[in-house]
Amino acid sequence: MCGILGAVLADQQSNVAPELFEGAMFLQHRGQDAAGIVTCGNKGRFYQCKGNGMARDVFTQSRMNNLIGNMGITHLRYPTAGSSAGSEAQPFYVNSPFGISLSHNGNLVNSNYLRRYLDEEVHRHINTDSDSELLINIFASELDKFNKSRVNNQDIFLALSGTMNIIRGAYACVAMLAGYGVIGFRDPNGIRPLLFGERETEKGKDYMLASESVVLKAQGYNKFRDVKPGEAVIIRKDGYVEFKQVIESKIFAPDIFEYVYFARPDSVMDGVSVYHSRIEMGNKLAKKIEETLQGEKIDVVIPVPDTSRTSALQCAVSLNIPFREGFVKNRYIGRTFIMPNQKERVSSVRRKLNAMESEFKDRNVLLVDDSIVRGTTSKEIVAMAREAGARKVFFASCAPPIRFNHIYGIDLADTKALVGFNRNEEEISQVIGADQVIYQDLQDLIECCQKSEDKIENFEVGVFTGKYITGVEDDYLEELEKIRAQNQRLKQQSQLQGLSVDACIDASDMVDVKAEVDISIYNRGDYE
């Protein structure tokens, strides 16, 4: 899952980069692997700064000084299919036609077809395994079809409908056309989020596109709305803004995992407050716990920080049982689930959370988390609760069992690595070492996310059901697992040989070398 941003400032003499950096800090939770900003200066020249790492590490002051121009786009990457090569950091850039830069949140599920099409039909070179590189090239080839030296809004909208007719999957994107403007668009199922906001200034209106409303609010873009499924918006450099439905919307199905885990609680997405949906999750989970744990005495409810806090507190209120912060979180450790390798995730749980004996000793505790994915967190947490003296440990999850791949940009894990894969609830309890595990029912979870003026009827829930809203290419899921396994091997091999992942060749099956940096513009400043 990634975070994306785009902005055009009214003052043509100003630089947008500091604001894009500020915004990136608000979206860091959506991707910790790589970060990038591309801006566009007065003469249509692009300036880029990107690389592996968190925003604050990649965007150093000296690099930021080189980002010139009043419009730009940002990306924070959480890789799909497990590859975190530097060359797949975004925004991507292609020079033809016109100079295009693009940031993508989501994942395409017909990449094999797109790769062949780009090669055989439109003869465009693809240099990485990233589906986003395919996307920018499809868009470029659609724009190329006009065979014009300059395009206008209508051409761009047409090129986007062409693009959306070819690509399949989840995508919320911000793109930039050199010297022209910033473009935002969202897939016809609205799987991934994207919002548009505006702000009045003395020089006119500033505009911003962002994955979450919290960025817009925090930076004074107080008038905002969601981009609709299948809709696109062009914010021209001169401040002219135009929206257009470029492809007919399909079943509107935002990804429910945004509400469960991904988004910040202070964001509102498609009219639904993430915070309130999590409160509801706590209420409904409490009912399920009452039904399931009849006769069991629970002394205390303890959240697994951070994301589950909101739900856990409400769950305790609903159950009328004391709520205690039994785990203290080390604020300097990031989200463990989105860390790229398993070893790092396991050690991070203990570094991140520390149990306070006083809250566990001789008590029956109910631990509440938002979700159980690989079971890395829950297993460690249950062990820590027992080490701290808990008598019985019950573990409740605000989301139902996750048994299938997530294919739309939240690369959860290989199905086989999911603790819920091929296991019933009793078996899951055994694996994580809990006395009992209690899961929210899917229908209840859906109802928790339906509290908006325009009730959302459908959500993308493929991780729980194995049925995906867009369908997938026949061999897509096998291909996905193959790529993950390849990337995993590359990582292990690089660790053994002490090489960087990017520079490691898997000789056994001649996996391509991952380039350390991308083949695109090199003006991020210094390379210390």
Ligand SMILES: O=P(O)(O)OC[C@H]1O[C@H](OP(=O)(O)OP(=O)(O)O)[C@H](O)[C@@H]1O
């Ligand atoms: O079963 P697992 O594979 O361990 O994954 C699930 C855990 O990962 C996430 O926490 P994370 O530490 O990423 O972020 P948070 O601090 O926002 O809760 C999520 O909130 C669960 O606690």
Ligand SMILES: NC(=O)CC[C@H](N)C(=O)O
């Ligand atoms: N998580 C995402 O949204 C990732 C976007 C894109 N598929 C990538 O791998 O970079």
Ligand SMILES: [Mg+2]
């Ligand atoms: Mg967590």
